[in-house]
Amino acid sequence: MRTDLLPELLDTAAGREADAILRACVHCGFCTATCPTYQLLGDELDGPRGRIYQIKRVMEGAPATAVVQRHLDRCLGCRACERTCPSGVRYARLAEIGRGLVAAQVRRPWHQRLLRRALVLGLSGAGRVRTLLALGRLARPLLPARLAARIPPRVAPGASPDSRGLGRRMLVLEGCVQGGATPRTNAAAARVFARLGIELVGAPAAGCCGALAYHLDDQAGGRARMRRAIDAWWPEIESGCEAILVTASGCASMVREYGEVLADDPDYAERAARVAALARDPAEVLAATDLTPLGRPGAGRRLAYHAPCSQQHVLRLEGVVEGVLERLGFTLVPVPDAHLCCGSAGTYSITQPALSRRLLENKLGALEGGRPALIATANVGCQLQLAAGASVAVVHWLELLDPAPPEETPER
Structure with a gap:
């Protein structure tokens, strides 16, 4: 399409990048066919093509408004549209750049600002997540049923394997929400990889990957967290660690894009690109392993x-986990419309609860239609989202490979 940006x-790198992206769009509308919010709402402005048009107008000088911000907020960031775009x-x-421009012009209502700051503060550290969940479990009898269902049970991660000297060594992102809400995931990963001769090494100082802040109007704060993670990982990388395993x-997806996000940072650009190149989803490693x-x-x-x-739209690993599970003897039931989002999308289930619930209902219908004994997934947000409404257990898929799965511990 033709553009006439300010x-x-x-004169900025981001502006030139956005201009190139806009010019690549031919406005064909193929993206609307796979956009979850367009399918729900039927509004062109709540689909990728309409959002691109709104961003273009702002970049050409039209004033940003709360209405534009609302349509951008409703985007899940699922990136299914990118998979179907012929161009x-x-x-x-483009959405990241556009959101940043709109956020600089439109001051959110106080309750939205408070919620977003609270989410970044409360969810960006495993210790804080554990504290919040402990308080939630205490208050569960007083909470509305829908909210109470979202509080996961307290589980014991189980014993750590003795994996020193195995020969292969990988860093592992310990995580914030996952580390606090589903600690069994990384513990299971450590036991599984130890059996395969791979030691997983943590770096607690890495903290949050930065995605929470970066996608909640605090791109500067997100970049700061990315730099902290790079600093924490760098000694292990220099000593020969072969990969950074990220189990969520x-x-x-965020770590894989560090190089792009920090490309204009003279102090971190090179190291960020190295970290991005080392980032691995567990499925990538296991698919190439005996x-x-x-x-x-x-x-x-x-x-x-x-x-x-x-996993399927950003990392482009569609079918890889399924292939590993089938190699290990699992029977997978068909899942209609598997490309559609479950409605978790980071903090979307909190900031856009009504749309999120509708997406969850549709997704559970697709997943449970084949009468599975359980549901597996690969991201903590999806796991918590699905578990809040599923009629069967929902687990991280690595738990299914765990040679010594721990039992749940009683809640307090």
């Missing part, structure tokens, strides 16, 4: 697999 924007339009990157696919030491944990087990948007 000269002051074209390869990098919609997610949403975080893996899994014989794991045996056949899936024999006779029937499950539905929910591929998170971050």
Whole structure:
């Protein structure tokens, strides 16, 4: 499409990047066919093509408004549109730039600002997440049923394996929400990878990957968290660690884009690109590994697999987890419309609860239609979202490979 961006924007790297993305769009509308919010609302402005048009107008000088901000807020960031775009339009990157411009012009109502700051503060550290969940469990009898269902049970992660000296070594992102809400995930990963001869090494100082702040109007704060993670990982990288394993696919997507996000940072650009190149989803490693030491944990087990948007649309690993599970004997039931989002999308289930609930209902209908014994997924947000309404257990798929799964501990 033709563009006429403001000269002051074209003088910036982000502005020139946005201009190139806009010019690649031919406005064909193929993206609307796979956009979850367009399917729900039927409003052109709540689809990728309409959002691109709104961003273009702001970049050409039209005033940003609360209405434009609302339509951008409703975007899940699932990136299903990018998979169906015949022109390869990098919609997610354009949306990031556009949101930043709109946020600089439109002051949110106080309650929205408070909520977003609270989410960044409360969810960006595993310790804070554990504290909030402990308080939530105490208050569960007083909470509305819908909110109480979202508080996961307290679980014991189980014993750490003795994996020193195995020969292969990988860093692992310990996470914030996942570390506090589903600690069994990384513990299971450590046990599984130890059986395959791979030691997982943590770096607690890395903290949050930065995605929470970056996607909640605090791009500067998100970049600061990315720099902190790079600093924490760098000694292990310099000593020869072969990869950075990220067991939450949403975080893996963010780490994979560090090089792009920090490309204009003279102090971190090179290291960020190196970190991005080392980031791995567990499925990538396991798909290329001899899994014989794991045996056949899936024999006779029937499950539905929910591929998170971050895994299939951003990391482009569609079908990889399913292939690993089938190699290990699991029977996977068909899942209609597997490309559609479950409605978790980071903090979307909190900032856009009504739309999120509708997406969750549709997704559970698709997942449970084949009568699976359980549901597996690869991202903590999806796991918590699905577990709040599913009639069967929802687990991270690595737990299914765990040779010694721990029992749940009683709640307090």
